[in-house]
Amino acid sequence: MSYISTSQRQPLRSDPNFETQFFIMADSVRSLLAKIKNREIVLPEFQREFTWKRSQSRDLVDSLLEGYPIGSLLLWKTGDVPALKNMPNFDPDGRVEVLLDGQQRLTALYMLTKDAVPPYYSPADISGGHDPRELHYNLQTQELRYYQKTEMQNNPRWVSVVDCLQDGDVDPQAITKEVAETEGVDQFELYGLLNDNYNALRGVQEIDLPIMHVEEDATLNHALTVFERVNKNGTPLSEADIALAHMCSKWPDTRRVFKEKLAEMEGQGFEFGLTFLIRGMNAVVNGRAEYHVLHGTPEQELIAGWNSLETLLEYLINFLRDRAYVYSTDDLNTTNVLIPMLGYLAQNKEAFQDERAREGLLYWMYAALYQRRYSGSVDTMLEKDLGALEDRQPIESLIAQLREDEGSPEVNPSHLDTRGVSHPLYNMMQILIRKKGGVDWSNGLKLSEPMGSSYSIEKHHIFPKSVLEKVGFDTGENLIDRKRVHEIANRVPLTKEGNQDIFDAPPSEYLPKVEEANPGNLERFMIPMDEKTWTLESYEEFLAQRRGLIARSINQFMEDLREDSRPLEDSAASKKKSPAALLRHGESETLEFKSTLRWHVYAERMDREIEHASLKTIAAFLNTGGGVLLIGVNDDGEPRGLEEDQFDSHDDMMLHLTNIVKERIGTSFMRFLNLSVEEVEGSEVLRVGCEPSVVPAYLDHQNEEHFYIRTGPSTSELPPSEIHDYIRNHFYGEAASGKASTS
Template sequence: MKISTILDQIDMGSMALPEFQRGYVWNRNQVRDLMNSLYKRYPVGSLLVWETKRDKTAARGQSNVTDNVKMLLDGQQRMTSLYGIIRGKAPKFFDGDPKVFTYLYFNVEEEVFEFYGPMKMDGNPSWVDVTDLMKNGIEPFISKFSEDPEKSSSLGLYIKRLNQIHQVQEINLHVEEITGEDKDTDTVVEIFNKVNSGGTKLSKGDLALAKVCGSWPEARNELKARLERWKKAGFDFKMDWYLRCINAVVTGEAKFQNLDDITTKEFKDGLETAEKAVDKLLNTISSRLGLDHDRVLGSVYSFPLMCRYIYNNGMSLGDHRQRDQLLYWYINTMLWGRYAASTESTLDKDLDLIEDTDQPIENLVQELRQNRGDLKLYGSDFKGWSRGARFYPMLYMLTRVWHAKDWGSGDELSHHLLGNLCGLQLHHIFPKAYLYDSDYERREVNALANMTFLTQETNLEISDKPPIQYFPEIEAKHPGVLASHWIPMDENLWKKENFKDFLVARQELLAEAANKFLNELKEGHVEENEFTHDVFSEKREPLYIRVDSIADQEEEQLLSDLQSWMSGQGLPEGEWGYEILDENEEPQAIIDLAWPDGVQKYLSHPVALLIDEDEETKKIVNKAGFRYFTSAEEFRKYILEEILVLNTI
């Protein structure tokens, strides 16, 4: 099929060019190479499309749109680039930076493609705007070169070269089509990933969204608007996750193939219903459990099920007892990694448990018991280390729900604290450097039982003092505040040589506090909060801050600035505190900022930023397949030169 015909079909809507969830990920170098290959008539690969029925309701009144639509599966990046170059604008569903494929120029003398650079191109007639050539043909350029004494002698050669570019539109690309009513979402994804085994993987969510966009072009932007709203409130979710919530609400199933048979109206209704359900859950979990930020939220793939439960229950969480039992189940899914693996099959099984039953939550809890045997927590469960451990949100939650008090002021560490120095910070009870001097291992130093939350002001005041020094001062000033953080009160355990015994004793106290709260929650005996709030009502500064010393505060600012810079480049911000796990799902290393799928999702290597990390961590990260950088400057250079290819401008 000719490239010009493909572009016409995209304009008519008979071929959909969705950018799926990863958006447009090519850089200028790749766009330039594509045009150079087409100019030289090199092969650029075939296209893969899936012909499927569109929602007829959405197509009414659009005489130029057929009942079927061809979803472009393989070749998105190539056709998006060509569309941008030839049409001079981005196609529908585009999600990326259009500067990547605009302002491409061709030098008629040197036969090279480059993106616009004023110092090199302004006033130099040898440079031709490729989009201008594609849209207006070669006649204007013939006239211009004819009038130029230096160019007229080579006019025939220039015409030949310009015509060779203009005729790119007439190049035939081989198109493979997947057709047949038996080709559902799962089948098509399997076919694509087998055909494209060495390249970008297509997810089921990618394809489900592509089909929705084929009937409702605004769908992707509507989903993104909700995700952005939640992000501003402190909850950074993925589009695949929200799509799963919508699917659960509309179909009662987890598998995306169930979206194949729903209409656009049903999807729109489901989108709005899922949004309301998620809002209700975030407000409830934040107010009731104190989990007010995505880095302490945990178990986000329990949300689709809870959204369905709310939908089945008339958009209600039920009475106070039902609400708290659901929260009890939610916390346990977080602690035991209910959806850590086989998310789709596990979620489908759980969705079945809440349909057509008088005791949906009891069914869910019983299923957890059958898998775990016992939902009781033990001290050993708090042996985990690092801020990435599953029990880390539990430590944060206990601080909130049991009204732990600040060691400096004696005030409760509650949500209504105000002021720049009153946000909660992570505090190492035994200072890190203090323990490293005595050859304690990293896992011991960063054990959860050696962490607690304090206000920034108190954290700065304690600084690097050892507990044997500052604990007595705190207890004398505010009796009982240490115990409110589950600190063992045996003073012998406050000594450095007894640090390991301190950890064991505190683990037991934490387990006891956790079991007490969970049991009361399950039985509906937890008192109602004196406060409730809407996490979307105003701009909130999250209580959870990732720092634990002045040095770390500087590091956090550096990482935050880098994320803002990445966002400004139209690139993903990266994941904070990304864990590298061993075969037993125990954390081996924590990456400050990570792009596990690459900055260009699936098209570039996994990338990590490691600030002031030891050699052991670097080796682990490297062995896991990450390309790592040890400074923000090195990382920015990599982005500019290898991802954005801006050194050529």
């Protein structure tokens, strides 16, 4: 090592009483690499992985050949060794030099010179996309290129850089002789050129690199501060990288446990990165997005935060699969949308407070995804969203912030025009198909998580490209036509096998077969059911109709979620909700489910007592605060349909219910009821909406009058001794009189 200049002293603002001293020295590439091999130069755990592209390694060698400067290194000699990469039990014999800056350069040179991975990495850490050891060198032109068999296999001028830098592995004289014999060139002149270029490449090992040394008595915090300052002004480390370095300095296991968790989640289909986990830690520990807040977090808080984050991630992934129809990170155009959700969970005992909170956050998540909430300044948006969680109504604040910044989440058909599958609205369409229960068009499999490469989900063209090309629909230079061929409205998710089965057929041929195999399936995919649009001549009309169906489906789904996130405390709120939204709430004071109107499911016969059960609920709603009775839904909230009641038509069913209400409760009470048949999850249900009555409603049963009210999610009969007081207070009291006057 040679001495270059005098030392310089600079006070560190983090500790004004300490002045760090830099010794600017130089050492050869050969010497530095030998120190790495002998573990005299080590890499701290807080350093990031080898991330250089192969082109950067090639350019580094080229710069050394040309004599261009490649920047200085930063080393810190210390006996107080921090946690090291790939050396958990390293016991130094005296002081070692910790590599603070320059590891990308030295790692590339080590692999090219030693034909091995440096000790601070394992082979698994160096992926093929970064490993530079296939770099080749043209001994005649000094050109550097990665191996290409067709060009280099029979050209002896091209030699491996690794072989050149190994003693005795390349013989310029033998190469000269081979070229001279086949091409008839002057052997003496060629040998001089090849030998000079060979020695020039080998000579890069003797080049001295400038090294800045941090004063030996610097602490880890001082060295880390220097590392941060150097990287801010030089190598473009991100703020997340620097935050991770600070975390590793406090808790040495940070990077290791992060990488282990990332590998585990990747195996479950959820691919995150270190930056995501750093943001997650900040959201859980500090409720913030600004990285510098993490710098001073002590070890115990980091460990506690990680234990919480690990639990929350597992909970959130299960929630996404179970409730959001999101089965992998491929379904998310950005994982950043999960950070505020983690922040919310961390502030609420690691769980959603209730069903309203779940639906509210789902509404926000979907809207944030397809409105591309984090396509710009991610950290600025995350800071705003995490700040919104501090409000008294955090989810409402999140939604209000999103609307203020991104506008209304309502989707118009025009938003889908010419949009391709890379747009997040495609993912939203796919989520809706899953929710509606759509199955593969060929094999009938659910489009959730099919196993095996033959059943992987692909983005199928409804009108195949080849079919459109045959009729002159331009898929070449005409940009608009090309986009319309590939737009969302012409795409559906199908398994690979299903895609191949109908690869080249026009939709007019195969869509009728799809519908016949699974009636209703096309509607679940939001396919226009007018068969005239399935012809090639009507392609533009098909697109227009399907855009409308997709947009309406998304808006209805989002509207249901939004209604779900509001309280179901009064009949007015429940009356506006769709059956799908109501089912997710479960039975309550204002909501009840009945499997049938008159059919006894277990006895398998008509039964007037079954009718009586529905009438009791209606009377109770009339006498309390109103509500909704859904007939055709079992106690678990699963739609069963209306077929079991064996009416000739839905009109006959509603007429029958109207007649028994008039007969047993009273004709005058029909003005408080609204009957309709609606579809939910592929089944039809009878919805009976009940407004609260302004007068008491008695139910006649076996020639006796009974008085029912709602008490929580059940119907109760009041004894005669309590009926008078209830009627006086509920119907004729001061509060009730005000209610009656507005009805």
